[in-house]
Amino acid sequence: xxxxxxxxxxxxxxxxxxxxxxxxxxxxxxxxxxxxxxxxxxxxxxxxxxxxxxxxxxxxxxxxxxxxxxxxxxxxxxxxxxxxxxxxxxxxxx
Numbered sequence: 001x002x003x004x005x006x007x008x009x010x011x012x013x014x015x016x017x018x019x020x021x022x023x024x025x026x027x028x029x030x031x032x033x034x035x036x037x038x039x040x041x042x043x044x045x046x047x048x049x050x051x052x053x054x055x056x057x058x059x060x061x062x063x064x065x066x067x068x069x070x071x072x073x074x075x076x077x078x079x080x081x082x083x084x085x086x087x088x089x090x091x092x093x094x
Contacts, residue, residue: 002012002068003042003043003044003066003067004041004042004043004065004067005018005039005041005043005047005064005065005066005067006039006041006061006063006064006065007038007039007040007042007047007051007062007064008009008037008038008039008064009037009039009051009055009058009059009061009062010036010037010059010060010061010062011035011036011037011058011059012036012042012060012061013060013090015035015036016034016035016036016058017056019062020058021033022052024058026036027047027048027049027054028040028047028048028054030050031048038054038059050073051085055076056076057076059076060075060076061073061074061075061076062074079089089091
């Protein structure tokens with residue numbers, strides 16, 4: 001049985017520039033890349049870079065799924081996001 005890994009990155013707040021899309025193309029020649037997404041799957045190897053670095057530099061959301069059961073979802077939130085304010089409220093009320 002072969003391995004299967006699925007990588008899906010999404011830009012929500014802004015579109016990627018042509019230069020950024022070209023940079024992403026250097027990471028993978030077979031990925032589906034648009035102005036708001038980078039999607040790829042691998043069956044015999046891994047992504048050539050750290051996916052969290054791609055998230056930090058280009059995207060707002062990242063989903064990773066592997067056939068051995070790993071499921072990961074990352075969201076990049078602004079410093080003063082609603083989620084951060086909610087977490088502070090939970091701490092204060094405890």
